[in-house]
Amino acid sequence: MFLTDDAAAYNLCVVGSGPAGIILALDYARTNPHKRVLLVEYGSNTQQKENQLDSSIQINNTVNHHQPNECTNKGLGGTSATWGGRCVMYDEIDFEDRPILNGNCTWDKTILIDVQDHIHKAAEYFECGKPDFDLSALTNADAKPIAEGFKQGVVTDTRLERYSMPTRFGERYAGDIAAQTNLTLAEGYEARDFEQPNAKGKVSFLTLRHVATQKQIIVTADKFVLAAGAQESTRILLRNQQLFRNIGGVPDALGKYYQGHLSGKIASVQFNGDPKKTDYGFTKDADGVYARRRFQFSNEFLKQNNLLNTALWLDNPLYFDPKHRSGAMSFMYLAMITPVLGKKLAPPAIAHSITKGRVNNIPAHIGNIARGLPRSFTKPAAIFYKRYISKRKLPGVFLYSPKNTYALHFHAEQVPFEGNSMKLGSDGERLIINYSLTEADVASVIKLHDVLDHWLRTTGCGELKYWFDKDELPQAIKNMSKDGLHQCGTTRIANSPENGVVDSDLKVWGTSNVYVCSSSVFPTSGQANPTFMLGAFAVRLSQHLSHTKKANKKSFTTQLQHNKPVNIN
Numbered sequence: 001m002f003l004t005d006d007a008a009a010y011n012l013c014v015v016g017s018g019p020a021g022i023i024l025a026l027d028y029a030r031t032n033p034h035k036r037v038l039l040v041e042y043g044s045n046t047q048q049k050e051n052q053l054d055s056s057i058q059i060n061n062t063v064n065h066h067q068p069n070e071c072t073n074k075g076l077g078g079t080s081a082t083w084g085g086r087c088v089m090y091d092e093i094d095f096e097d098r099p100i101l102n103g104n105c106t107w108d109k110t111i112l113i114d115v116q117d118h119i120h121k122a123a124e125y126f127e128c129g130k131p132d133f134d135l136s137a138l139t140n141a142d143a144k145p146i147a148e149g150f151k152q153g154v155v156t157d158t159r160l161e162r163y164s165m166p167t168r169f170g171e172r173y174a175g176d177i178a179a180q181t182n183l184t185l186a187e188g189y190e191a192r193d194f195e196q197p198n199a200k201g202k203v204s205f206l207t208l209r210h211v212a213t214q215k216q217i218i219v220t221a222d223k224f225v226l227a228a229g230a231q232e233s234t235r236i237l238l239r240n241q242q243l244f245r246n247i248g249g250v251p252d253a254l255g256k257y258y259q260g261h262l263s264g265k266i267a268s269v270q271f272n273g274d275p276k277k278t279d280y281g282f283t284k285d286a287d288g289v290y291a292r293r294r295f296q297f298s299n300e301f302l303k304q305n306n307l308l309n310t311a312l313w314l315d316n317p318l319y320f321d322p323k324h325r326s327g328a329m330s331f332m333y334l335a336m337i338t339p340v341l342g343k344k345l346a347p348p349a350i351a352h353s354i355t356k357g358r359v360n361n362i363p364a365h366i367g368n369i370a371r372g373l374p375r376s377f378t379k380p381a382a383i384f385y386k387r388y389i390s391k392r393k394l395p396g397v398f399l400y401s402p403k404n405t406y407a408l409h410f411h412a413e414q415v416p417f418e419g420n421s422m423k424l425g426s427d428g429e430r431l432i433i434n435y436s437l438t439e440a441d442v443a444s445v446i447k448l449h450d451v452l453d454h455w456l457r458t459t460g461c462g463e464l465k466y467w468f469d470k471d472e473l474p475q476a477i478k479n480m481s482k483d484g485l486h487q488c489g490t491t492r493i494a495n496s497p498e499n500g501v502v503d504s505d506l507k508v509w510g511t512s513n514v515y516v517c518s519s520s521v522f523p524t525s526g527q528a529n530p531t532f533m534l535g536a537f538a539v540r541l542s543q544h545l546s547h548t549k550k551a552n553k554k555s556f557t558t559q560l561q562h563n564k565p566v567n568i569n
């Protein structure tokens, strides 16, 4: 809708309509039917794909960070328009101070406990089934090991990632937003400038700029929430330094400690047992929701060895390398590198993770396809149906290995490093992103591969086969790991403005009514993809702003029990 100058006066104004903004705005409006909510969204369906926000971002390291338009989407639903729908829970260790974090774990376990009250509601919004993230909680899954002979210990094989539809929040909730009479959606408006807070920290209005006409209007509200994604929420705060006048200036942590995940493959795993007993693919829970196992490491082990939280999962061999000899993989690889078609099959960042941007030995791929007929076509056709046509989409493609060999994908926490940052350029508008991997990040990934290798060999289950010589591993990781999709840290939670930007209720230090609801508030990145946790934070913030609280501690106790290290030594 088009806002007029006199539209004003809302109880709550939410900036940004990605998963965080939609969950928060809808949940708050439903809980408070007599309060007026405004949901402001920069994008609109009449806008060009290229947009001023993305084109005013400068990425200083394009080897390890995707381009802005690959990292976010604008418009109702935000980046859920292209996200993969992988829902993962943070772990206890992510809330514990460890020497490797250099004093930068500025939240604690009370937040994890608090968030448990809200994960059920979040899971409903994400349509990812019950928020149980351990295999034992799936009623229809037997508790067989991931591969024959695997034993639990410092390495575990029962932690799960769950999958959303994937829910495209814009399409999925447009009707609900329209039906919610106390909720107004204003598309095509950019949140610009907050009023300077009064002596009590209260901010009364926010200036919006109509993207198409550049006309400015003022919106007054009792409370404001920035849910504009990590980059843009950070940029808005960096631009609005007046918000911090009551605390003597901008918090030192604002824009710093930017983290994502290290991600890639440096090894395969060769299991010794029966290949048919390896759980390499998806399982479905009682509600038909897809879930998949991840190797993780016990909290105690990570703590004792001062390592970063990391997940590893079984994957296909590299698609672009025809040595895999799979006709189905070669067919899918050729489809992905075909102009136009490739773009329709996956968003650029995901496509890149599969093809690595390479056009490689096409004749050999065609040879694989010919040798593998008819399965080279029938297998992709069946996958295509499940992945693109059925209502709940198959989240990925994992193929059986008769040799019981799988590539191993790592997804690892990063050290919160001050030098990884978002800063404003000299024009006060451009967002400059500095992002690189630290030596500690890389060393932890290598060490944990060695730990898994040792564990598999000791238990007789299998071993790792590295794709690089040992001395080449650090550079290989630095060359392959590329993020920018999972953005954490730049407006982090802390118990004082000396250490962070928002308090544990997500309220911006120095204000009494401005909040941030973005993964940028997470001080640590853990091994988890951030959006599910962010959804739980959105429900939690909605309840906090409504002054209601729902209790459901049972599931947390269960989670903690499942997360206990089980040693077999």
Ligand SMILES: Cc1cc2nc3c(=O)[nH]c(=O)nc-3n(C[C@H](O)[C@H](O)[C@H](O)COP(=O)(O)OP(=O)(O)OC[C@H]3O[C@@H](n4cnc5c(N)ncnc54)[C@H](O)[C@@H]3O)c2cc1C
Pocket (backbone or CB within 6 Å): 015, 016, 017, 018, 019, 020, 021, 040, 041, 042, 043, 053, 070, 071, 072, 073, 074, 075, 076, 077, 078, 079, 080, 082, 083, 084, 085, 086, 087, 088, 189, 190, 191, 192, 227, 228, 229, 230, 232, 233, 236, 347, 349, 350, 485, 486, 487, 517, 518, 519, 529, 530, 531, 532, 534
């Ligand atoms: C290809 C890809 C795959 C991904 N897969 C996964 C996955 O499987 N699992 C997972 O957990 N995460 C995944 N992510 C990350 C996930 O998409 C984000 O964590 C999530 O979308 C963040 O939600 P958000 O609401 O904070 O921000 P966004 O979804 O980015 O939405 C922010 C909204 O705010 C609007 N906005 C920005 N600035 C302003 C302004 N000044 N005024 C008004 N509006 C503004 C934007 O237009 C946008 O619509 C993926 C990301 C990408 C790019």
